[in-house]
Amino acid sequence: MPAISWSDYQVFLAIARTGQLAAGARALGVDPTTAGRRLRRLEAALGARLFEQSRTGQELTEAGETLLSAVEAMASAAGRIGEDALGGDGLHGTLRISASEGFGSWFLAAHLPRFQAAHPRLAIDLVANSGFLSPSRREADVAIMLSRPRTGPLVAHKLADYTLRLYGSRDYLEAHGTPQRPAELASAHALVGYVPDLLYAPELRYLDEIHAGLKANIRSPSITAQMQLVIAGAALGVLPCFMAEGDPRLVQVLPECRITRTFWCVTHQDIRKSPRVALFRQWLDETVRDMEEVLQP
Template identity: 75%
Template sequence: MPMTIPSTDWSDYQAFLAIARTGQLAKAARLLGVDPTTTGRRLRRLEAALSTTLFEQTRSGQELTEAGETLLQSVEQMAAAAGQISERAVAGDGLTGTLRISASEGFGCWFLARHLTDFQARHPHLAIDLVASSGFLSPSRREADVAIMLSRPRKGPLVAHKLSDYTLGLYASRDYLAARPAPEVPADLDEGHALVGYIPDLVYAPELRYLDEIHAGLQATIRSPSITAQHSLVASGAGLGVLPCFMAESDPRLVRVLAECRITRSFWFVTHQDIRKLPRVTQFRQWLDETVQLGEDVLMPGRRAPMDSAA
């Protein structure tokens, strides 16, 4: 049940919310754009006003107490309401504030970043944070407004819908293939070929474990947690590698091998249920749906061509 909120400075509640979302005082301070001392002072002031302890100090950072968990429900509602009021007030002038987007490195850097200027041009007063990395910020903890993920979340206060499927294939550089025979069947990959792929214990999503879908028992010998680094390795002739087609097909240095080895995965649009109706979220979702639909041939090249699927 939500806690009764005493009248105090809204910045104190913002500090509490940032600490709850990030789990660390220093990270919360960076999120707020203030120093950790200020964030700590605001938290202590709020705890004094409530006469309770909101966090416990642990080795990893700050963890919510039972009172903190109760307060979080109310403050999340306050933050969502404040965001809706702010965006409605400026609706005539377009979107304002900040939209933070978390996306996989490949989709963020190789697809979304190439189209995002169109959305920014439509909403020039909106600041856009694009966090494209090996891993995702958490919409559940409100580290991001939107996350483009590789699977539908199974738990948490989240809403999700499927954006699109995309395909991956096996690629090699022209120089690599000039130095040795191209594999004709998947079993050929066991003999005399180097494979580029992920570091097994640093794979951040199970959907990225796909070498066995090409040929059972395949293991990468040149490895990186970064798909951009893997792309560079394959393009430089270090070995063959599985790459998203939307990355590889635009690189003239690369050649598709074993075309029958077609792997299919999906992108999901995920946001926190409390902010799903905010104009900046709904308009970004609509724009992204349209952009992905227009880019279907890039995400799923040869989709209508008859071929076997390894997915």
């Protein structure tokens, strides 16, 4: 049997207690689509159908009734462990998270309030800018980085892959035409990109992967500034899909040009088991797994 996440059991428990998928999702602070996906994942892992649809909502099957007793015992035990470990007051103190500007400002900022609401006594510092704080030097508790560190007293695991594509505004494409081949970018189009000597990670070199020798005409160390330049019609630019896909002002250009990068979750080995770090890492893993279609559309 594949490993089953505790969050999937929590979804099952919430639906069983409320009798409805939507009500269970609200109780957990997630959307019904996410709750339904987690329930289907749990049923697939167990090889059993846990609910039957009725006129009023979800009714437990025989397998669901059996599982409910076990999961309620697990939830009760987990609650006692949390109270013993944290003095009954929940997580407290400060959790400092370092992330790239795009992931921090556009992805984490959208989902982090849910984690904070579950731990209201925990202060959270989200440092999202062009660069990373160092877990090795204890500048951050958790860093979301673009490569796996090779040295230092660190623990790292792969968080998720994400996709980048070339985008242009509708106004720009109407004025300058839509390129059909990567080679056209060098001769007939302006490009937005990073300032070469201000690159804080080599993984941010994108243009050569689209066509050798491409150079940016307008440059900024800020991915947010680059995106605004593309929206304003100044040039074409490579942008993370999780930032650009939801903006109706932007259009994919040369859709065959797909760039993949990876986020790594990194922390100092001495604090990896602290409750605030361990629970945040678990929550983050579950969140990016649920949002895989946003990171890699």
